[in-house]
Amino acid sequence: MAALKYGKRLPSAIYVFRQVDTDFGRELNQVLAILETQHGLDAKYNVIKFRTDELKVSFLCYPVFLNEAHPALRHAVTIDLVTGKARHTDYADNHNPPILHRKETFLPEDHPERAKFDALTRAEEAEGLYAHPATIGFKLNWERLLNEKRVIIQGHELQRAQYQDAPHPASGHLLPSAEKALVIDRHKTAMTRYDLSKPVKTLLEYGMLKPEATFFDYGCGQGSDVRGLQALGHAAEGWDPVHRPEVPKREVDIVNMGYVLNVIEDPAERLEALVDAYRHARRLLVVSGLIQETVESDRAAQYRDGIVTRRNTFQKFFEQQELQQYIEDALDSTAVPVALGVFYVFRDPADQQDFLSARSRRTIDWTQISARLGLGGPRTMWKALYDAHKELLDGFGKVALALGRIPALTEFNRLPELDEHLGSAKRALRAFVQGGATEGLDWEEIRVRFGIGQPPKRRWEVLYEEHRELLDGFWSLMLRLGRLPEPEEYPQTGELRETVGSPKSALRMFVQKGGGEEVKKAAERRFDLTPVWRRWVCAWVWLFQFIVSSETPAGNPISSSKIIPDILVLDSGCPTLADIVGL
Numbered sequence: 001m002a003a004l005k006y007g008k009r010l011p012s013a014i015y016v017f018r019q020v021d022t023d024f025g026r027e028l029n030q031v032l033a034i035l036e037t038q039h040g041l042d043a044k045y046n047v048i049k050f051r052t053d054e055l056k057v058s059f060l061c062y063p064v065f066l067n068e069a070h071p072a073l074r075h076a077v078t079i080d081l082v083t084g085k086a087r088h089t090d091y092a093d094n095h096n097p098p099i100l101h102r103k104e105t106f107l108p109e110d111h112p113e114r115a116k117f118d119a120l121t122r123a124e125e126a127e128g129l130y131a132h133p134a135t136i137g138f139k140l141n142w143e144r145l146l147n148e149k150r151v152i153i154q155g156h157e158l159q160r161a162q163y164q165d166a167p168h169p170a171s172g173h174l175l176p177s178a179e180k181a182l183v184i185d186r187h188k189t190a191m192t193r194y195d196l197s198k199p200v201k202t203l204l205e206y207g208m209l210k211p212e213a214t215f216f217d218y219g220c221g222q223g224s225d226v227r228g229l230q231a232l233g234h235a236a237e238g239w240d241p242v243h244r245p246e247v248p249k250r251e252v253d254i255v256n257m258g259y260v261l262n263v264i265e266d267p268a269e270r271l272e273a274l275v276d277a278y279r280h281a282r283r284l285l286v287v288s289g290l291i292q293e294t295v296e297s298d299r300a301a302q303y304r305d306g307i308v309t310r311r312n313t314f315q316k317f318f319e320q321q322e323l324q325q326y327i328e329d330a331l332d333s334t335a336v337p338v339a340l341g342v343f344y345v346f347r348d349p350a351d352q353q354d355f356l357s358a359r360s361r362r363t364i365d366w367t368q369i370s371a372r373l374g375l376g377g378p379r380t381m382w383k384a385l386y387d388a389h390k391e392l393l394d395g396f397g398k399v400a401l402a403l404g405r406i407p408a409l410t411e412f413n414r415l416p417e418l419d420e421h422l423g424s425a426k427r428a429l430r431a432f433v434q435g436g437a438t439e440g441l442d443w444e445e446i447r448v449r450f451g452i453g454q455p456p457k458r459r460w461e462v463l464y465e466e467h468r469e470l471l472d473g474f475w476s477l478m479l480r481l482g483r484l485p486e487p488e489e490y491p492q493t494g495e496l497r498e499t500v501g502s503p504k505s506a507l508r509m510f511v512q513k514g515g516g517e518e519v520k521k522a523a524e525r526r527f528d529l530t531p532v533w534r535r536w537v538c539a540w541v542w543l544f545q546f547i548v549s550s551e552t553p554a555g556n557p558i559s560s561s562k563i564i565p566d567i568l569v570l571d572s573g574c575p576t577l578a579d580i581v582g583l
């Protein structure tokens with residue numbers, strides 16, 4: 001990457017424009033060529049994004065990069081160089097796609113278009129268009145800003161608008177705001193919960209909510225999560241534009257934004273809400289959204305990128321990957337999936353790394369990856385930290401290893417310096433060991449010896465870590481269907497059996513993970529869609545079996561008809577015989 005002579009440099013990535021003959025230097029040319037061959041990519045991917053905080057490269061397709069002042073992203077392929085997996089995202093139907101600014105920075109010094117792009121950027125800066133950059137990277141938000149400032153962009157020139165009233169043309173197009181806007185009853189989306197929500201449960205499950213950590217629920221609805229956490233002794237507060245507008249928004253350690261994005265019908269406002277929630281998170285933002293499921297078409301009318309329900313609420317159902325990409329685009333940070341529809345966004349990449357390594361002890365074979373990509377020696381974050389603070393860490397590490405514990409201030413008086421440069425003594429120890437100071441010493445051993453180990457994991461946790469994508473896909477389909485999928489509906493059934501066990505065990509894992517309530521709801525939804533005559537037939541079949549065998553058949557009548565497999569009934573307390581016959 002050091003070989004890159006130009007490019008738009010952001011804190012965690014470098015973006016460069018490339019044409020067929022662009023030369024990035026031998027090593028990068030080689031890496032890109034290998035990735036293109038492996039993933040079948042061609043020249044239409046004209047912008048490359050190199051992540052500098054993680055081993056990831058994105059190939060981005062901007063069909064009108066040179067011609068439009070702020071071209072919109074059409075397609076992205078993000079390749080994880082560690083796993084070799086690629087994530088494709090199509091933005092063709094996106095209502096608010098990411099757009100580019102400051103195009104000159106993507107080009108080499110001698111590019112003929114550079115001066116023209118640069119002049120536009122200067123004019124935009126002078127107009128104050130870059131004063132609050134957090135959301136201008138999205139088409140609708142940018143167009144609204146141009147409207148507010150009463151300017152338009154023609155070609156690559158910024159001009160004062162000649163009109164009096166909105167809607168105004170921007171970039172030569174009419175805004176989508178010309179479309180008739182519905183008045184949606186957003187307040188109806190908040191339900192009273194009788195349990196903590198799934199995203200908040202994950203915080204407790206993963207030990208993220210330390211006693212001293214502060215928590216804020218952004219879009220808290222009726223505030224059930226806030227009350228629940230307060231009852232558990234945590235410093236929790238929450239704001240909601242409808243139910244708790246009087247509570248001031250506060251900057252805290254952990255912000256939760258639970259199932260808010262999917263109820264906002266305006267894509268520009270949706271993005272602003274997400275960015276605002278992140279702004280209040282010092283360490284971690286937890287974002288969750290509803291994942292795609294079956295919705296009866298006569299009950300729901302399509303509106304913008306979601307639906308309007310019979311209760312006049314808006315719902316945007318995401319795909320798991322779509323939500324992940326959406327968060328990453330909006331916040332320019334990695335969104336770590338922790339459950340179906342739940343993502344963590346860490347402020348500090350080191351915290352993310354700690355979280356991931358605590359969750360998964362599998363070590364990454366950096367040497368193999370580097371060799372595969374033809375790169376030089378690997379340089380991990382811990383190594384970089386160690387190199388930067390070698391003298392301090394050597395002193396600290398020697399004392400800590402001799403004592404077998406983190407030294408007290410009287411034993412090592414430079415602890416405040418450590419806190420300042422590395423965040424904590426624990427992290428300093430890690431940088432010392434993982435950074436290479438102690439050849440042959442194992443971080444896992446140190447972790448246990450210093451009493452900062454993790455409790456042993458349960459079997460399902462280990463399986464979930466190893467087959468996360470497979471299981472998330474399976475569970476998503478299972479919830480959508482309200483029953484276990486047949487092999488023809490779920491082509492990876494064979495793989496699931498080999499790696500995780502039977503579909504029933506996969507379902508059991510989901511319930512053990514705390515998904516009982518969701519399973520129950522899915523089964524009930526499925527049941528609601530079952531014609532009454534069929535329910536009666538099922539009930540009679542069950543009764544008949546009962547009379548003939550004098551034994552209670554496993555599950556309930558709907559299980560024997562395969563409408564809901566008995567495991568759904570047994571593990572999650574779905575409708576029983578009495579419920580069904582009583583209907």
Ligand SMILES: C[S@@+](CC[C@H](N)C(=O)[O-])C[C@H]1O[C@@H](n2cnc3c(N)ncnc32)[C@H](O)[C@@H]1O
Pocket residue numbers: 186187189190191193197218219220221222240241242243257258259260263264269273
């Ligand atoms: C489905 S409820 C979720 C409530 C709560 N987080 C939970 O998990 O139970 C969605 C909430 O988002 C709130 N909301 C709507 N627009 C919002 C916005 N722009 N910013 C924050 N919250 C918003 C609504 O008032 C509603 O209470």
